[in-house]
Amino acid sequence: DADVTQTPRNRITKTGKRIMLECSQTKGHDRMYWYRQDPGLGLRLIYYSFDVKDINKGEISDGYSVSRQAQAKFSLSLESAIPNQTALYFCATSSGDTQYFGPGTRLTVL
C-alpha cells in the first residue's frame, strides 16, 4: 500500500460547490502539507501542519481551509470552488526536511 494516499484522484465540479480533498498517511510523520501545482508555477504551499493542534497558512491559503483530524489525516476544503482553483493538488508528509508526496488530485472547476 502507498504510504501517502489522496482521495479522490480526479474531480470535476462546478463553480460555487464545496469540495473536500482527503489525505492519509501511514508513515507516522507529524508534519503534513497541502500544495497546488499549476503549469509554469511549480508547487505552491497552501497550508501546513506540524501536529494535530498546529495549522499554518502557506503562501496561497485564500479560498482554502484545512482540518487535521488525526496525525494520519489532513483534509483540504474549498468552501466555494472557483475556476482558477483548477489545478493538481498534492499532499505531502515529512519528519524532517525530506517531503514524501501523495499521488495527487486533479481538480477541475467549471
Added chain:
Amino acid sequence: QKEVEQNSGPLSVPEGAIASLNCTYSDRGSQSFFWYRQYSGKSPELIMFIYSNGDKEDGRFTAQLNKASQYVSLLIRDSQPSDSATYLCAVNTHSSASKIIFGSGTRLSIRP
C-alpha cells in the same frame, strides 16, 4: 525576485551526455537543498539532498552547492531517456526549517 529560481527549459541533452540543471535561491539563511524529479502526471520524488558546500555524489547524480553564490546545481552523468522529466529545486526557509520552497522546475528531455 522569486525565492527559488530555475530555468523552465526545456533543456535538451543527447543520450549519454551530462545534463546540468541550475537553481538560485534568495534566502541566505537556507540550510537544506533538495532536488526532486517529477514525471509527467506523477508526484515529485526526492533524488538528492545537500546541506554543505561542495559536491555530493549518488550514482549518476551529483549535487553541487555554493552558499556564497546562493547557487545549487544537479549534474546527471550518462543521461538516459528515463531521465526525461521535470526537475524541481527546493530550499528550506530560514524562518521555518520544515517549510520548503520549490522552484517552478526545469523540464529535461534526453534525445536518443
